[in-house]
Amino acid sequence: MPEKVVPGPVQDSACIREAVCIHTKKIFDSCKDKDCIEDLRLYPTQSSQCAIDRAVSIKPGSAELLHVYIDVEPVSFNRGFYTVDVRYFYRVTADAFVGAARPVEISGLCVFDKRVILFGSEGGAKTFSSQACFGEMDEQELRKSGLPSAVVEAVDPIVLNMKLVDVCECRPCDCELTEIPPCICSCFGSDLNFGSEGKRVYVTLGQFSIIRLERETQLLMPVYDYCMPEKECACGSCCEEDPCELFRQVKFPVNEFFPPNAMGCTDGGKREPDLPGCCRK
Incomplete structure (x- = not known):
């Protein structure tokens, strides 16, 4: 029997010392999704709109997930189930080609909404804590104190496609965004253009996500x-040695x-940089 049990797979011979009651969040239901979001x-931004109006073509760049807004509401016809409404805010960049000149980098906001239904059980207890709470009470949180917590x-x-279209070719289902959190707008450094004039850009994104419902509970666990x-x-001083001496200890990067011929590791998926032991992070 090993002298000390460490985190990881537990052997049958391991000795459980006691059972303890811990307070944690239990996952009641979860789902994973692979969304192909077409024509967002x-x-x-205002400066990007000027470049888009003069552009003859556009090249996709990258997309960054800025924030996710989550709202949980009970399903009236099915007790214990809840709708989770999720709104994703993206910052998307691209290159706009204006004539024969060098491309101009543009950026803007994309918004995607989705809804899932998950099981979150039932609970009516209101939880209060002695931890310091600055500011006034949140009335919305008080009204929803019996709901589970949603985590996204x-x-x-991944930017899959990008289209540049004239205003006359725009989708009839386009809706104008009017309420954007100030913290999202501040990520772009300038005002965003929500108008209906000028050329428009539509983006197709590939999004991977996991959504789950949790509740705080007490569980009995073996220790x-x-x-x-x-x-x-x-x-801290071991990495202050002669840099040339440290460089001599680095193996030659043959794979570079x-x-x-094939991607993969021969050491069980664990690879560390070939640096001196004390300088490995």
Whole structure:
């Protein structure tokens, strides 16, 4: 039997010392999604709109997920289930080609809404804490104290396509955005153009996300021991040695000159930089 149990797979011979009651968040339901979001309207900055109006073509750039707004409401016809309304805010960049000149980088806002229904169980208890709370009470939180918490995990989307169209070719279902959080607008450095005149840009994004509903609860868990760090903190002076000496200890990057035929690791997926031990992060 090992002398000390460490985090990871537990052997049958491991000794459980006690059972403890912990307070944590339990996941009641979750889902993963791979959304192909077609023809999202790009709301560019004012300077970007000037370049778009003169552009003859456009080249896709990148997209960054700025913020996700989440709202949870109970489903009236199915107890224990809740609708989770999610609004994604993206900052999208692209290159606009104006004649034979060099491309002009443009940026703007895209917004995507989606709704899922998940099971979140039922609970009517109101939870209060002695932790310091600055400011006044949040009335909206008081009204929704019995609801589960929704969590959205998402990565930056992939720009799949981008279209430049004249205003006469715009989609009839386009709706003008009027309420954008100030914190989102401040991410662009200048005012956004929400008007209906001039050329428009439509973006197709690929979004991966995981959505889950959680509730705070108490669980009985087995305990093996206190979790004490085993790794010692590296001294700050060990990396102040002669840089040429440190460089001599670095292995030659063969794969940079001779790329491997297949991607993958032969050491179980764990690769560390070939640096001196005390300088590894």
